[in-house]
Amino acid sequence: MISHVLPTYNRAPISFERGEGSWAIATNGDRYLDLGSGIAVNVLGHANPELVAVLTEQAGKIWHVSNVYQIPQQEKLADLLVENTFADTVFFTNSGTEAAELAIKMTRKYWDHEGQPDRIEILTFDGAFHGRSTGAIAAAGSEKMVKGFGPLMPGFKQLPWGDMDALRAAISDKTAAVMVEPIQGEGGIRPIADADLHDIRALCDQVGALLILDEVQCGMGRTGRLFAHEYAGITPDIMMVAKGIGGGFPLGAVLATERAAAGMGAGTHGSTYGGNPLGCAVGTKVMEIVSSDGFLAEVNRKASLFRQKLEGLVAAHPDVFEGVRGQGLMLGLKAKVAPTDLVKAGYDEHILTVAAADNTLRLLPPLNITDEDITEAVARLDRVAAHFDGS
Known part of the structure; x- marks a missing residue:
């Protein structure tokens, strides 16, 4: 029997009820670090007060x-x-x-x-x-x-x-x-x-x-x-x-x-x-x-920090990743395993990412993501990759 919502999506078994900055909070209270931003939409994060x-x-x-x-x-x-x-x-x-x-x-x-x-x-x-x-x-x-x-x-x-x-x-x-x-x-x-x-x-x-x-x-x-x-x-x-x-x-x-x-x-x-x-x-x-003074300079600073940490992640998991690609905070991890598997493993580590073609995992965080959240994101991605080491 067809669902009341036309089944054109392979939806993850998670529902979110609110968000705070780079974090999305599920209906059961679990907090997920959001590196998808609704697929590059939430450029200023969730529930931005302005x-x-x-x-x-x-x-x-x-x-x-x-x-x-x-x-x-x-x-x-x-x-x-x-x-x-x-x-x-x-x-x-x-x-x-x-x-x-x-x-x-x-x-x-x-x-x-x-x-x-x-x-x-x-x-x-x-x-x-x-x-x-x-x-x-x-x-x-x-x-x-x-x-x-x-x-x-x-x-x-x-x-x-x-x-x-x-x-x-x-x-x-x-x-x-x-x-x-x-x-x-x-x-x-x-x-x-x-x-x-x-x-x-x-x-x-x-x-x-x-x-x-x-x-x-x-x-x-x-x-x-x-x-x-x-x-x-x-x-x-x-x-x-x-x-x-x-x-x-x-x-x-x-x-x-x-x-x-x-x-x-x-x-x-x-x-x-x-x-x-x-x-x-x-x-x-x-x-x-x-477009305000300094905003894009800060995006570039955070992008450099994120990319540097991602390069270290790739070096630590050569069986999982081939390299980092992209520009600014539109980044991708070229993977040696299916990106959809990485996305699903991310749910267990409470991190949200997006799969793309060419075996790539997309990372599209809010442009105002904090340095602390960047560090936490890479730590969680490291745990995700550990599931696939040696595969």
Whole structure:
């Protein structure tokens, strides 16, 4: 008999009722050190008092009015994003998947606006994850994502991850856009080299194609910069943002240049809840904190501490781990055992982690995790690894 909640998840047998910073407290009172952050969402931890205060204040005023009207909270957050990024304009969504869908629509509308409606092909990369809408799964193209959901939306071509020669061979004046994650999250914490990201931008410029960056998981300070592409010294034409931007409240956004958004006039897109006062009030506070003086420097300091300790963990358990990968506090342990087994063993040690492809265990702690919690996290991971030594 089917459960009342559609059984599309393999859920762990744990329920949480509250949280405090980097800790999630289960219904039985057990405390778990959370290195998943709701999959890179809770960038300021659980029950952050500043976010609680701003959400509570806004909840006492007005929750929802729809985009038929001007929304001051939305305009304030858009101003902050434009001031701190490449973008000229912002559309607010509820999720990364919706952001991906709009990025695809915006690309096609741009070329239609330019008088080339047949220029629809978007180049993507193996291992990518852009969401679970029909457009997003067509963009990723992996068998596990698309099997049983055909026919797929046409107009996407997947290339081998990291293969710049393949990209050079595929890109042309018929290419509408290149869509890429600066660091693949679901794909196994795989960063694209800064030099390659720079070359991707240059190749797009040569043929006039748009560059779409998916920073849903790697954005909002996760890598030690506000957005990961900043390390390469380039800017996109369109960027998808979500997860961390709401600090746990459902919020996403598409950031774009004026050129890329040229076709998106009134009536071309919409969202009932996107950019509502509650979400944008919280998102504004997240943005203010993450972009404040010294915050990202502290993220980088903690990231260096965490990585150093993780390198020691890898050296201590050569039968379990191959190495550390990633940037900032978007880190992965490349494993020699199944990452799902490591996640399950972590439950016994009261630590929460996230499995990814390419045999990688994801570590995505809150950006304000304390030094003491970093030390405790590595101690618990050490006990997890001990279960697999000699395997």
